[in-house]
Amino acid sequence: MAEIAFTPDLVVVIDNATTYQEVESILAERLVQLGYAKDTYPQAIAERETNYPTGLDVEGINAAMPHCDIANVNNPAICVGVLKNPVAWRKMDDPDATCQVSLVTMLALTEAHAHIDMLTKVVALIQNQDLMKQIVGSENADEIYKLIAGSLS
Structure with a gap:
């Protein structure tokens, strides 16, 4: 399996x-800007989220895990967004409902099965x-990176 990049420049406060659309756009554009994702990636993320929401309500600090087809990715990476003001995100297990999300982990993967390991x-x-x-x-993005890096390796 290819190494999945996670560096301080992939953390966005x-x-x-x-x-949620604004958040997805910010993170997807960062992945494109850094060369990890193709120009098609932001639209693919938006379309997939519409059909398959990724908000995860854990009855605490909630998260979302947007991702899309591997055809839209150049090199595997994970981009993390920390929201200072949580936004309503459609729930994975109940698309008609929303939860307030504060952490977004956007996956850009190049192997179809790789997302299972990273999602875990x-x-x-x-x-x-x-x-x-x-x-x-x-x-601080560097501090956030240090807090998260051990969990994703």
């Missing part, structure tokens, strides 16, 4: 987004609510 790691991270509080409470 977002303090001005008001919709992301879910474990989300379930660690003490760590989630530290992540969401941080203002």
